[in-house]
Amino acid sequence: NKRVRGVSVYRPFVFGSRAHPFTDKDKPSDTPADHTHRWTIFVQGVNGEDISYWLKKVQFKLHETYAHNVRSIEKPPFEISETGWGEFEIQIKLYFVPESNEKAQTLWHSLKLHPYGPDAEGMKERGDDVISQNYEEIIFNEPIEPFYEVLTGG
Ligand code: SLL
Numbered sequence: 001n002k003r004v005r006g007v008s009v010y011r012p013f014v015f016g017s018r019a020h021p022f023t024d025k026d027k028p029s030d031t032p033a034d035h036t037h038r039w040t041i042f043v044q045g046v047n048g049e050d051i052s053y054w055l056k057k058v059q060f061k062l063h064e065t066y067a068h069n070v071r072s073i074e075k076p077p078f079e080i081s082e083t084g085w086g087e088f089e090i091q092i093k094l095y096f097v098p099e100s101n102e103k104a105q106t107l108w109h110s111l112k113l114h115p116y117g118p119d120a121e122g123m124k125e126r127g128d129d130v131i132s133q134n135y136e137e138i139i140f141n142e143p144i145e146p147f148y149e150v151l152t153g154g
Contacts, residue, residue, distance in 0.1 A: 001101065001144040009140045009151045013051055015043045015092060016133025019113045022083075023127060035083040037113045041090050042079035046135070052076050053150060054097055054138075059104075061091035087111050094138070100147040102140065109134070 019039035043058050045051040058078040062069040071080050092107040112132040115123035
C-alpha cells in the first residue's frame with residue numbers, strides 16, 4: 001500500500017475524566033463502603049463528533065486495585081465508568097481502524113476525584129462534578145492510500 005507523500009491528516013478528540021462524589025442518598029447499596037465517588041474515563045469526538053471511522057478500539061488500564069483492570073471498548077462511547085476512593089494514572093491505548101496500518105498510541109490521564117483550582121471549596125460544598133479533560137490532535141503522517149480515503153471520505 002502506497003503512502004500519500006507529503007500529507008499529514010489531523011483529527012481532534014477529547015479525553016479525560018468526570019467524577020461525582022456520592023452522597024448518602026445517591027450511593028447504591030451494593031457499592032463498597034470505602035468508595036466515595038463514581039467516575040468515568042472517556043475518549044470522544046469534539047462536540048460529539050463521530051471518531052469511530054478512524055478509532056477502532058480503546059484499551060483503558062486501571063489501577064491494579066480494580067478487578068479485570070485492563071478493559072477494552074470496541075465501539076463508541078469509548079468510556080468506562082467505575083466507583084472508587086482514590087486517584088491514579090490511567091493508561092489509554094488507542095487502536096486505529098485496520099485500513100490505517102498504524103500502530104496503537106498510548107496516552108496517560110490522571111483521574112481526578114477532588115476539586116482543584118480557585119473554586120475548589122465552592123465545588124466541594126455544592127457537590128459539583130470534577131471534570132479533567134484534554135483536547136488532543138492525532139496526526140497521521142503520510143497515511144497509506146486506503147486510510148487517506150477513509151479519513152477524507154474520498
Ligand atoms: C492512592 N495511589 O493510594 C493511589 C491508588 C487506587 C484507587 C488509588 C479502588 C477500588 C476498589 C480504588 O479506588 N483504587 O476497591 O476496587 O491514592
